[in-house]
Amino acid sequence: MQAKNALVTGAAGFLGYHxxxxxLKEGYAVFGVDDICTGLNSNAEELKKKGVEFVKSDVSNDWDQWATSLPSSFDLVFHFASPASPPLYQKMQLKTLAVNSLGLYRALEFATSHKARLVFASTSEVYGSPQVSPQPESYWGNTNSFGARSCYDEAKRFGEALIYSYNQEKNTRHGLVRIFNTYGPNMNPNDGRVIINFLVQLKEGKPLTIHGDGKQTRSFCYVDDLIEGIYRYALKTDLAYPINLGNDKEFTILALAQEIQKLSPKKIEIEFTDRPVDDPPLRNPDLSLAKGILDWSPKVPLLEGLKKILETL
Ligand SMILES: NC(=O)c1ccc[n+]([C@@H]2O[C@H](COP(=O)([O-])OP(=O)(O)OC[C@H]3O[C@@H](n4cnc5c(N)ncnc54)[C@H](O)[C@@H]3O)[C@@H](O)[C@H]2O)c1
Incomplete structure (x- = not known):
């Protein structure tokens, strides 16, 4: 039987690793590419040990140097490369814009010429500061095209538009998932996203820092649940439109900090700091499409997921 080949950009990142x-578990020959600008060398090393063929390269640049030596046909391409946490993408704004536009275009060309289905990691950030909650896929969003988060939010919106137009003109069926906050082992501890931040602070016995008053809401999906959803979308469907994936149990950031306090054997304080510019006040996925079409829903409760990640820190 012919080997099934899959290429993952952003392979050394948190989601790429998983x-x-x-x-690999599903029997694919897996090829990974990453320039490790926000990912972890240790993720790349672990993947190589498991059998992934790994290339270090910036996927916004020309792919010829490394892609010409890959097999001539692929089943799946996942374009997951992109800085993803606000502190990191704000340090790499042009790079973030490039990887979700130029990088995605190169990935689409590669996938199409290798007869593969591509799935793009889009995000709940396309909804911006939503005026509708929970957010269904049909909601057009409320984003700021000229501000601190624009390089990420608008880059992902451009990426979605690119997939739409590419499919229209080239008669392809590439797809995209809108991922809501996800957490789990193998995240970069310096990533700056809220759960990993709190857990690192807990480990170091430092106060948990909340930006603003903590009334802003988020929902948190454990990584195994998310990967199952992505896998079903990519393999079990040929959908060419977005589907929300995440957890629809909504928490305030203050409630999250209080859950994390419970995991500490000693008393740990909460500190309040300034709220970042354009930080969305709420975020919660409408999962009706994922539940109906993919027969998928998140299973891992927050406390259980937090304990799993804490064991690895
Ligand atoms: N984790 C989440 O909660 C979440 C939510 C929404 C969307 N996403 C999207 O999922 C994808 C993966 O996110 P993550 O949480 O694993 O972040 P991550 O930072 O851990 O992983 C991203 C990886 O992409 C690599 N990368 C970035 N730019 C690159 C480039 N130009 N060339 C090659 N490699 C490059 C980084 O080095 C990193 O390893 C991203 O596209 C992100 O926007 C993630």
């Missing part, structure tokens, strides 16, 4: 691991 996606590659899942694809």
């Amino acid at each position: 996606l590659c691991s899942r694809l």
Whole structure:
């Protein structure tokens, strides 16, 4: 039987690592590419040990140097490369814009010429500061095209538009998932996203820092649940439109900090700091499409997921 090949960009990142691991389990020959600008060398090393063929390269640049030596046909391409946490993408704004436009275009060309289905990691940030909650896929969003978060939010919106137009003109069926906050092992501890921040602070016995008054809401999906959803979308469907994936149990950031306090054997304080510019006040996915079409829903409760990640820190 011919080997099934999959390429994952952003393979050394948090989600890339888990996606590659899942694809290996499903019997794929897995090829990963990453320039490790926000990911972890240790993720790349672990993947290589598991059998992933790994290339270090910036996917916004020309792919010829490394892609010409890959197999001539692929089943799946996942374009997951992109800085993803606000502090990191704000340090790499042009790079973030490039990887979700130029990088995605190169990935689409590669996938199409290798007869593969591409799935793009889009985000709940396309909804911006939503005026509708929970957010269904049909909601057009409320984003700021000229501000601190624009390089990420608008880059992902451009990426979605690129997939739409590419499919229209080239008669392809590439797809995209809108991922809501996800957490789990193998995240960069310096990433700056809220759960990993709190857990690192807990480990170091430092106060948990909340930006603003903590009344802003988020929902948190454990990585194994998310990967299952992505896997079903990519393999079990040929959908060419977005589907929300995440957890629809909504928490305030203050409630999250209080859950995390419970995990500490000693008393740990909460500190309040300034709220970042354009930080959305709420975020909660409408999962009706994912539940109906993919027969998928998140399973891992927050406390259980937090304990799993804490064991690895
Ligand atoms: N984790 C989440 O909660 C979440 C939510 C919404 C969307 N996403 C999207 O999922 C994808 C993965 O996110 P993550 O949480 O694993 O972040 P991550 O930062 O851990 O992983 C991203 C990886 O992409 C790599 N990368 C960035 N730019 C690159 C480039 N130009 N060339 C090659 N490699 C590059 C980084 O080095 C990193 O390893 C991103 O596209 C992100 O926007 C993630």
